[in-house]
Amino acid sequence: MTTDLPQDSERDDRSVRRRKVRALLAGGLVLGVGAAVTLAAWTDNVFGQAEFSAANWNVQGNFDGTTWGEYDQTPGNAAGSFSFSTGFNAMGPGDTVYAPVSLRVGKGSTAGGAYDAAVKLNGATPSTGALFPYLTYTVVPGVTRANCLAKSLTGGTAPIVTAGSALGVSSADSALTLPKAGTEVPLCFAVTMSPTAPTSTVAGTTTGVVTWKFDATAVVP
Numbered sequence: 001m002t003t004d005l006p007q008d009s010e011r012d013d014r015s016v017r018r019r020k021v022r023a024l025l026a027g028g029l030v031l032g033v034g035a036a037v038t039l040a041a042w043t044d045n046v047f048g049q050a051e052f053s054a055a056n057w058n059v060q061g062n063f064d065g066t067t068w069g070e071y072d073q074t075p076g077n078a079a080g081s082f083s084f085s086t087g088f089n090a091m092g093p094g095d096t097v098y099a100p101v102s103l104r105v106g107k108g109s110t111a112g113g114a115y116d117a118a119v120k121l122n123g124a125t126p127s128t129g130a131l132f133p134y135l136t137y138t139v140v141p142g143v144t145r146a147n148c149l150a151k152s153l154t155g156g157t158a159p160i161v162t163a164g165s166a167l168g169v170s171s172a173d174s175a176l177t178l179p180k181a182g183t184e185v186p187l188c189f190a191v192t193m194s195p196t197a198p199t200s201t202v203a204g205t206t207t208g209v210v211t212w213k214f215d216a217t218a219v220v221p
Helices: 007-039 145-149
Strands: 058-062 096-107 116-125 135-141 161-166 176-178 185-193 211-219
Touching (some): 145 185, 176 185
Antiparallel strands (some): 116 211, 135 185
8 A cells, every 4th residue: 555645744855855955055165165264364475685795805915016916826826036135146155135025914906904914934945955954044024125125134123033044944823913904014034045054065056946935814803
């Protein structure tokens, strides 16, 4: 036997189902709106920039009384050549020859840098020449170029290499200070042949080309 549901009951069931569907759809819409709000949150950025530069500082030499240069044996900057007084190429026992050189703190072609310089003079190298062992030297700051070339150490201060030192002897560390203002500091090298050098050993010999090196370090407060 078949029992037919009343039409009113069917309409009620359909109405309940529609309300449930609408409730579910409404819930989905609410969730969708919430997700959209989260994804659309405001963002912002702040950037900061800076550029850093090193202080300007180097040390320069002057060997001819006119030209300042780096003389650091890098490409284009060969070692400077000392201008020794007359007789440096024909020395005899007891002879002394003199050569001036000046140092300063500089930057590019303009004197003056960021820091003072502490300078050490390294002894001459190499020591292989036959005449090398028979020569001694001293280096005196404060002697003008004119006095040095006139074979005088007048006006100098305490030597950074004491008289009678072998050519290979170095000065003390920080033996000389160059002011950061770029003020020229003159030095006079005086080289002496031993008065007892044996003629049979040294006559006609040379030291070969020898090189002194100035090591400069910035004095950073």
